[in-house]
Amino acid sequence: MSIIKKEGYPYAFNSDACSTCEGRCCTGESGYIYVTKAEIFAxxxxxxxxxxDFGVKYLFKKGYKYSLKEKKIDDSYECVFYDRESNGCKIYMARPNQCKTFPFWDYFKTHVDELKDECPGIIDD
Ligand code: SF4
Structure with missing residues (x-):
């Protein structure tokens, strides 16, 4: 088991769950996948x-930030870079920090049940 804990978070994460999960952190409910300027260039x-060209094809503006676009497949809103066939990220080597730091987001500190519904790798600490 690959258990990851982070100071200040009331849960731990078993990253082994990713191999059997169908990309639930990259799909499902619509959301924003924010990218910084440096990430956009990378x-x-x-x-x-x-x-x-990249910006026109893959980004949209949300307030003063930029987000990756999503594509709608049935009832699922999926990151434009999520690849159903390989169950992986097409830009994994340059994926945004928001993706790298999931599931350790400030928001989830107080929304653990919501996180558990989304991610099968969440375990009580
Ligand atoms: S950039 Fe990659 S890791 Fe991030 S939401 Fe999109 S597919 Fe998932």
Whole structure:
């Protein structure tokens, strides 16, 4: 088991659950997948794309921030980079920090039940 704990969070995470989970943190309810300017450049470079073309194709603006777009498949809103076939992230090497730090987000400190519904890897600490 690969148990990850983080100071200040009332739960732990078993990352072994990812292999049998169908990308529930990248799919499901609609949400925002925020990307910083540096992340935008890194993803565009990984995809060997011009950064402006990348922005037009994959980003939208939310307030003063940018988010990756989603695609709707049946009732699921999925990150545009989630790959159902491989059950993985197409830009894993350059995925945003928001994705790297899941499930240790401030929001979930006080919404543990919501997190447990979403992620089968959450265990009580
Ligand atoms: S960028 Fe990758 S890890 Fe992040 S939500 Fe999209 S598919 Fe998932």
């Amino acid at each position: 993803i565009a470079e990984l995809l060997d794309m011009d950064v402006n």
